[in-house]
Amino acid sequence: MFQILKLDSDINFMRWRGPAGILSTILVIVSLALVGVRGLNMGLDFTGGTLVELEFSKSVVASDIRGVLENEGFESATVQAYGSSRDMLVRLPPVEQASAETLNNKITDVLKAQLDDQVIIKRTEFVGPVVGKELMESALLAMVVALISILIYVAFRFEWRLGAGAVAALFHDVSLIFGFYALTQLEFNLTTVAGVLSVIGYSLNDTIVVFDRIRENFRKVRKMGEIAITNASLTQTLSRTLITSLTTLVVLFALYFAGGELLATFSASLIVGVVVGSYSSIYIATTTALALGLTRESLIPEEIEKEGADQQAML
């Protein structure tokens, strides 16, 4: 059989938990600072405004389009080329005007008349400022509700220390993704939110597989200490973690390169999330649970009772 890893003994993962903890703390702080200082490049979904995506029949220069639009009174328009020099994105910030809803038509009319009468309108979007605010609120709500429900499920299914470990790992992953978006200034829109939430699901998936094994080993193996059992469990699940991350990363890269720019930011958040999530399920989730005092007893209360039953009581 072909194996990614041929391991004769358990890897001592926990030996590096100190440095890993420090590294993660630094990364989380840097990420949150980045979000605070640079902010996120909020997309149209959340800010409101107008966007027109055009394909010109010939090469154009972004500054020409900007010039034409400025002459027509659209001073605040930003023009950006993407893909080729024929594909252009024009954005306008939100305006508090009744006529805002027809701005996209005006822009295309102007560009058609003055630059290229064969320009193709590929996509237009207009989001009113109120709707943008509501979309933002519902996105935030979705994230918070998802996190809370997952916490409840894990706490109910496992144990509060593991639940706390899982949430710590999620907090770590989500912070780092936000940090990534603040650093790269990639657009943060509704689709990105879906991406972030999938990362939550994915990272949790990883964490739970590890926890499941830890619980099983605590029940099965009695001679080893907590650290040793954790190391053994992580080693046993490592090849699965790697293989699944690998297949997921492969499809995500397919999505990133072939899915077009609409799905690119979505898959970017997931790619970062899968890498960070695999790491955090090993180091953040388990070390947090151990630091909170996870012991064999906390995972198998029923068996303790049984053991006590066939022994003489020493009270």
Next chain:
Amino acid sequence: MLNTNPIWKVVMVILVVAICALYASPNLYGEDPAVQISAARGATVEAQTLDKVKQALEAEGVEYKRLTLENNQIELRLLNSDQQLPVRELVANALGERFVVALNLAPATPAWLEGLGAGPMKLGLDLRGGVHFLMEVDMGAAIAKTEEQMVQDFRSDLREEGVRYKGIRQRSQGGVELRFRDEEGRDQGTRALERKYPDLIFTDSDNDTDTIVTMSEQKLKETRDYAVQQNITIIRNRVNELGVAEPLVQRQGADRIVVELPGVQDTARAKEILGATATLEFRMQDTKGDVAAAVAGRSIPGSRLFTDRDGRPVLLKNRVILTGDHIVGAQSGFDEYSRPQVNISLDGKGGNKMAAATKDAIGQPMATVFIEYKPTGKRDADGRPIFDKQEEVVNVATIQARLGRSFRITGIDSQAEAHNLALVLRAGALIAPIQIVEERTVGPSMGAENIERGLTSIIYGLAATIAFMLFYYRGFGLVANVALVMNLVLIVGVMSMLPGATLSLPGIAGIVLTIGTAVDANVLIFERIREELRAGRSVQQSIHMGYSNALSSIADANITTFITAVILFSIGSGPVKGFALTLAIGLATSMFTAIVGTRLVVNSVWGGRRLDKLPI
């Protein structure tokens, strides 16, 4: 013996896969270019219409695939898309203005599959192109108009009751203020009004002579619902005029309306039509004037020629008795002999005008004229759109008595006609304007591009995963790959079966992601089997233990992701919803194929016999 398949399990898996494959199959057939004919306001599509279309096609020698009449719509399937435009022209000319002829792409599902209720997945606007509008009804205006009405109602009510008041006015902060001369007057007046309007709340103000009237929650809700409903009705009518094949007009939340128009590219024109105004006029019919002479082109002093819905000439007086903005409501119902009728209520001013005009006209016919300003698509020198004024006599009725603020039109032929008339009356009396708060357009080239990109990424993702699994797990990898492909078939089958499911670009992303994570269950199982083998267990025991030990991990992991998907679906909007839907479906189907499906194959290939090693 371990690892044998009970027969019911084999039957179940085969059945599930077969049914899903059957329902997924319409997606392979593609679409026929088609022309769709539906009725505009007032008309109905009948067998006669079908014959007319048939004759027109035969006269021109046009070949076509199929011509059917269903749900008041005629669908004409053509051989190729080049035919679409000329045939639309041909049919539109043959049928005249009362029918809407639209281009459409009809799924080319074979009849026997259609008979089973199977059809292809619905594609979102981002994949087929089109425009999405979110419109907001101006509730402030709707409520202000209702309060204005309250002021006028109170005035006449108090006059009737003989209660003297100092003033009645709308308050700027909402509600209506009644000012009486003294406390006694206030009590008397308030009591009378309270009896008459149980859905209003009367609050005495601090001084002894004033009362504040506000709407109850119930009344507010009714007012809002009415305003939204009225707008939806109007938008539906307008959308029909746009000739869109499968439009969606739907209420969203308290005061919003979603309009989705697949295939529409000219958003400027769509906005003009959706925003076009309509109004009504009541005019007396000129019974003495010579209609024939007017038709011949002679002018009749004081009167003008109109036409009714069927094109018959009607001579009406020039003087307009009343315009539609005085109409407060119109409902269809039945009179005491259970014949259809329409009840109309006017505002105070309108009531007075109507009373004055009908006082001396009892026994004479009065006409209702519906006027619509349709955009022509042209613009004047200042860039403003040019509208075409269209007038149509929708009803002529004899005045039986002096009419007041509320009256009714009886003698209507059918309930459907009464319903239609009420709709038209309400459409001419729009109480709340609407505004577009969100608009998303996707061009047709972009839609096709998105489909292609989505498919490409699915193929790349699938190919890479299949190659990896085969390389890493060999024989068992092949089994996992069969499960993976089955999983895709199941997802497509379920998506095609669910009536409300729409595939969007983020939905495709969800499917691609499912491919990546679907193998996770198999990886967990296979790694487990390897471990058991390494631990020295027999082949059959390893398979058995591998599956049963991995189960709890797989279930826990999938349930948490499923929670995320459900929350995303219920809270999220637009792209998030589409993603959550395919993710949730994909999770469910992948659990089935990866656990039940692969077990079936593994058992039948390697199970139940002595083996020394496994190809894993």
